[in-house]
Amino acid sequence: MTKPDRSRLPASFRADYRRYILTRILASALLFLAAGFLCTRIDFTNLRYPAMGIVMVYAAAAALACILFRLHRLFLPSWQGTVTKVGAFERICSTGNRGQPGRRMMVELTVDRGEKKPYTLSLFRSDKIANGAASVNLFQTHAPYKEGDTLVYLRGLRYPARIDVADADELFEPEYVCPFCGEFYTRERKTCYRCGKTLLF
Numbered sequence: 001m002t003k004p005d006r007s008r009l010p011a012s013f014r015a016d017y018r019r020y021i022l023t024r025i026l027a028s029a030l031l032f033l034a035a036g037f038l039c040t041r042i043d044f045t046n047l048r049y050p051a052m053g054i055v056m057v058y059a060a061a062a063a064l065a066c067i068l069f070r071l072h073r074l075f076l077p078s079w080q081g082t083v084t085k086v087g088a089f090e091r092i093c094s095t096g097n098r099g100q101p102g103r104r105m106m107v108e109l110t111v112d113r114g115e116k117k118p119y120t121l122s123l124f125r126s127d128k129i130a131n132g133a134a135s136v137n138l139f140q141t142h143a144p145y146k147e148g149d150t151l152v153y154l155r156g157l158r159y160p161a162r163i164d165v166a167d168a169d170e171l172f173e174p175e176y177v178c179p180f181c182g183e184f185y186t187r188e189r190k191t192c193y194r195c196g197k198t199l200l201f
């Protein structure tokens with residue numbers, strides 16, 4: 001797997017990234033501390049296996065850290081790669097209207113990360129403002145990733161960032177994805193208007 005060349009990334013972006021990661025680690029650590037405290041307060045001796053009670057409290061803390069602070073993303077490796085294909089496929093999901101199974105158009109990126117097998121990632125973000133159109137995928141309507149783009153993913157982030165863009169000089173305004181929160185932006189922006197972090201390009 002090709003490792004990203006971090007020196008190519010702007011210093012302000014790297015500083016924002018360090019802060020982002022540190023906040024998540026500290027917040028998760030606080031959750032685990034709270035779980036430890038909780039274990040001293042709950043009497044597990046009535047349980048058949050008292051140790052299981054402690055395990056359950058810590059498992060709940062870990063699950064909460066993944067939901068709230070995306071702790072699991074910190075365990076994904078960082079990589080750099082080139083988009084070789086942008087495709088789409090339909091996924092049936094349980095969150096449809098009135099109990100009906102929903103259908104989602106997923107955008108699938110195939111990325112060459114310098115390994116034997118190509119890496120794929122499926123993307124979906126719905127437009128919450130367009131009511132009743134939850135199956136509209138913003139990654140399909142905005143198409144922020146293009147074939148030939150060089151992407152960088154740093155562990156802990158939500159989305160990979162385009163660092164070398166195939167369509168930068170094309171007539172239409174190219175769009176980018178904020179790797180921290182997933183908001184779309186155009187080239188003239190320096191910071192994300194949703195999360196305030198430094199953007200690439």
Ligand SMILES: [Zn+2]
Pocket residue numbers: 178179180181182183192193194195196197
């Ligand atoms: Zn953002």
